[in-house]
Amino acid sequence: MATTNLLLRKLERLHPLTADDRELIERHSRPLREVAIRQDLIREGDVPTDVFLILSGFACRYKMIEGGRRQIMAFFVPGDFCDFQVFILKHMDHSIGTLSRCQVVRIRRDAILEMTERPAIARAFWWASLVDAAVLREWLVNIGQRTAEERIGHLLCELLVRLQAVGFVRDNSYALPISQTDLADALGVTVVHTNRMLAVLREQGLITLDRHELLVRDVEGLKRRSGFDPNYLHLEP
Amino acid sequence: MATTNLLLRKLERLHPLTADDRELIERHSRPLREVAIRQDLIREGDVPTDVFLILSGFACRYKMIEGGRRQIMAFFVPGDFCDFQVFILKHMDHSIGTLSRCQVVRIRRDAILEMTERPAIARAFWWASLVDAAVLREWLVNIGQRTAEERIGHLLCELLVRLQAVGFVRDNSYALPISQTDLADALGVTVVHTNRMLAVLREQGLITLDRHELLVRDVEGLKRRSGFDPNYLHLEP
DNA sequence: CGTAATATTGAATGAACTCAAATTGGGTGG
DNA sequence: CCACCCAATTTGAGTTCATTCAATATTACG
Numbered sequence: 009m010a011t012t013n014l015l016l017r018k019l020e021r022l023h024p025l026t027a028d029d030r031e032l033i034e035r036h037s038r039p040l041r042e043v044a045i046r047q048d049l050i051r052e053g054d055v056p057t058d059v060f061l062i063l064s065g066f067a068c069r070y071k072m073i074e075g076g077r078r079q080i081m082a083f084f085v086p087g088d089f090c091d092f093q094v095f096i097l098k099h100m101d102h103s104i105g106t107l108s109r110c111q112v113v114r115i116r117r118d119a120i121l122e123m124t125e126r127p128a129i130a131r132a133f134w135w136a137s138l139v140d141a142a143v144l145r146e147w148l149v150n151i152g153q154r155t156a157e158e159r160i161g162h163l164l165c166e167l168l169v170r171l172q173a174v175g176f177v178r179d180n181s182y183a184l185p186i187s188q189t190d191l192a193d194a195l196g197v198t199v200v201h202t203n204r205m206l207a208v209l210r211e212q213g214l215i216t217l218d219r220h221e222l223l224v225r226d227v228e229g230l231k232r233r234s235g236f237d238p239n240y241l242h243l244e245p
Numbered sequence: 246m247a248t249t250n251l252l253l254r255k256l257e258r259l260h261p262l263t264a265d266d267r268e269l270i271e272r273h274s275r276p277l278r279e280v281a282i283r284q285d286l287i288r289e290g291d292v293p294t295d296v297f298l299i300l301s302g303f304a305c306r307y308k309m310i311e312g313g314r315r316q317i318m319a320f321f322v323p324g325d326f327c328d329f330q331v332f333i334l335k336h337m338d339h340s341i342g343t344l345s346r347c348q349v350v351r352i353r354r355d356a357i358l359e360m361t362e363r364p365a366i367a368r369a370f371w372w373a374s375l376v377d378a379a380v381l382r383e384w385l386v387n388i389g390q391r392t393a394e395e396r397i398g399h400l401l402c403e404l405l406v407r408l409q410a411v412g413f414v415r416d417n418s419y420a421l422p423i424s425q426t427d428l429a430d431a432l433g434v435t436v437v438h439t440n441r442m443l444a445v446l447r448e449q450g451l452i453t454l455d456r457h458e459l460l461v462r463d464v465e466g467l468k469r470r471s472g473f474d475p476n477y478l479h480l481e482p
Numbered sequence: 483c484g485t486a487a488t489a490t491t492g493a494a495t496g497a498a499c500t501c502a503a504a505t506t507g508g509g510t511g512g
Numbered sequence: 513c514c515a516c517c518c519a520a521t522t523t524g525a526g527t528t529c530a531t532t533c534a535a536t537a538t539t540a541c542g
Contacts, residue, residue: 079389153314188489437523
């Protein structure tokens, strides 16, 4: 059914899976669960057991520090695992929560272990987690070296490509169901400044953002301005 | 021999290995190689095959972006793998290079595969790579949310704990064989500002830094000021 | 429809940057 | 062993990007 096609679609991008593999993944990708906006799926300090698969909506990995500041370290979009490997560690060193209302599937530890006994599945999961790490590295580059305007543009480009890969983009436009505060906490800048820089991108005719619907009006221009190069997403055939 | 004790020491911190496992790792941890300062071990775009193990000196993972800016995404200290898993990806999306003269061991792809057939070794490597990812996440928090002064303090605390784990610290003092430019590129600030903030930490009596020898004069004070909490290093017994 | 959350704008402040110059240190060759 | 040179560190002054604090619109939602 449609619920898991997303994950399969992502995993099979690089290497095909056997019918058996597909069936196994389908079987464990249930039941579907609705989670409200701004709910934690796992919290820092918890003993990690299950893994979540996002089917709709946006979630994130984040950490709170003294003074109430929050850093978002990853966005999870439909088709993404929330860190299938973390359960090897004794305690979570960060939290995972929804940024919008989400449909998720909880996959239990033993299901993961069963699935990863199949070499093709193990390799696919492995690959997905390497891409996660690559994205994280690029975020570090983004925050460490680019101006606020570039950071936003870069993130919007990344989401364009990632959402394209799971079929959530139409005419260079996609749903961005999160607040500017969330964007700000992901980019290491203030909400106020995020808002101003979004305005700049709009004035330059690069994007449109209204009611959480983002339209990239000039894809090449946005990529150029923000130094975006999709290599790090490792999505080539 | 002493060359590999470092790696074994790190890997066995959590789970013991069998004599056989140890022997296998020892056998593949040769020959030792000297690499000069500021040499690349792997370069962005390369097809990754081998993995490097650092035995002495500092190396780093980094990325260059337009305009000659460099972001360092990880420091590798003695006992660290330079990313044993990356070779699953088709092309490197970043480079790895030395920051000081280093002693390294090149471990070939098939040796890694042979070693990871042993469950205990596989788990140990797996764990090490999860810790790498956890460190990367904390760096994102550091750069995204903290002031330059806190960033430096936090990094110095992290290195204190990591180097302690491999026996490179004496009396809260350790060798930091890298330039302030390297520090700056890891922290996402200018060299000039890094220099000034180091001066502030010195004036506050928290540290001493002379001839690449760092002394943390007030460990608790430095941790407190920089919001450092070692949890993310997952070094508990 | 009303109310709380989110987005937007303004003005003043501050942290970090740029550009430049001066100083120190380490290494090299005579 | 000293003189020299290049690299790294340090200091100064002016500028800029981003923040803070506040007030005002706008939107989402029950």
